[in-house]
Amino acid sequence: MLLRPFCDILPSEITPPEIYRERRLFMQGMGVLAAGAALGIAPDAQAETRLAGVRSSAYTLNEEKTPYKAITTYNNFYEFGTGKSDPADKAGSLKTRPWTVKVEGKVSKPGEYDIDSLMKLAPLEERVYRMRCVEGWSMVIPWVGFPLSELIRRVAPTGNAKYVEFVTLNDPGQMPGQRSGVLDWPYVEGLRMDEAMHPLAILVVGLYGQVLPNQNGAPVRLVVPWKYGFKSAKSIARIRFVEKQPLTAWMRAAPREYGFYSNVNPHVDHPRWSQAKERRIGEFLKRDTLMFNGYGAQVAQLYRGMDLQKFF
Template sequence: MSTPPDKKDPVAERRILTPGSNLNPRREFLRTAALFTGTVAALGGGLEVLTRRPGAGSAEAQGTDFVRPARPLGPYDTQEAVTSYQQATTYNNFYEFGTDKSDPARLAGSLKPRPWTVRIDGEVKKPQTVDIDTLQSWFPLEDRIYRMRCVEGWSMVMPWLGFPLAGLIRRLEPTGKAKYVQFTALLDTKQFPGQRSNVLDWPYVEGLRLDEALHPLAFMAVGLHGKVLPGQSGAPLRLVVPWKYGFKSIKSIVKITLTEKQPQTTWALAAPGEYGFYANVNPAVPHPRWSQATERRIGELGRRKTLPFNGYADQVAGLYAGMDLRKFF
């Protein structure tokens, strides 16, 4: 994520997707995930649609875009047009697969999202290792349509499926010493060929303050665009923090640790002058090598103004009362 904004991407058609279903989303998702034990197809082809089983030759079966039955927008949803599935899954930063935007989609077949366990430890009363299917069965799955802003200056609008991070943290019962939450991604050079390089210090580590993690916008995603989360998007479990730059939303999580001390996060260690711990979207503070005042929405011509906290200022600005928001966190 240390490269400057790329302005050469072709413009492709976008489609407004209205997520939701009159079926039970968790039951459908668990049915899908139970079938999802083999290699993830690089572009998501063959993935089961969460709301219904696609017929042969259908758009869903081919992994292309479709419109789900409408539901009322939730309190955290943006009304902006959604980035297409094809764009969202072929233009990715996921250095575990490689540093080129096309590497994750091209190489995601090496990732095996089942079986998968997540270790939860540190300052919690209930440390444990839990299977991913058991973990996601603890919570009713929710649709969330969030903006996503990359520190490089491009953005998307993503329809996620998952559960609030706060629910998981409260279930684990943090101790009085817990002040931060550290997330660790899978380290496996066979599944992640990009980890064979020294571009970053592996495994990838990210973190939040505990009050940030407990905010209702902080989200653990297991699905995207009504499909099981594909490998290039962080299968089988990723963090989504929509008011922060995208590199904060760690993918393919295998460990969650509550700590008393601020975690040493991957990008803050790799380039401390460019990527800090907080990484809140702030258009008034330029990256050392480019402006953050505008962004290029994938699928659009031209650029648009970047909003403070990526448009979520009303919900999250209070978390940083008294802090210098002009500082590049």
């Protein structure tokens, strides 16, 4: 399969290096202060949450980033409740150390990675991605992580591995939302193997240069920016390589509303609302939803010949 390089991003969407470096230094400083104020943490304590050795990346869009406070207080994370503020209010009960991610299934090198070892598999990069929620709102988030493909190569999938399944932590003691029946826990998501190997798909351990907050999926989550946000599984505990398409949590709960692919598509409405428009958090007016969330030049070839009305 031929993947188009990320240099296919329009030049107008890439921040010039000199501006990016100045903005990065400024935002790092402001991010620490804003986060500390939002979370009630003193600056000295907050400094301990900084991630070291994070490098800049070409995957940086020249769009205004959503403020740290909005990213960390307006979330969908049903393991802590269905309200947008529930994750920030209740995720303090989640213990992210020690933490292991078990890799299993149709791979030659199964294993178990503690979170610190996982973070050392590849250099950490800051990647500024558009993120689109199926409910119609969006953000621009500076994630810190590394390509999912780095982990996949290390575990050496066999020829029978057609899909990657992600299973999140199932612990109602730490995640009070799991005491409800809103979903069949644990939360399960999945990607086709070529989607998982795409350079845009990343495992995330931080945002705004800091350790990933609990309410945003700590200590490690998936981010797939051309798909609706619910595809990006949070607090991952198990990664399985399988031959058959996984039955994801939302497919199990509402198969007419949530398909396996869940690509951002303004031409395929949710049964209960249109997907043609979106509201960027912090803006009043709605904007047009972009096909594949604006990443069509990079990912459209993955779906060539597919009926995207049927495979929604």
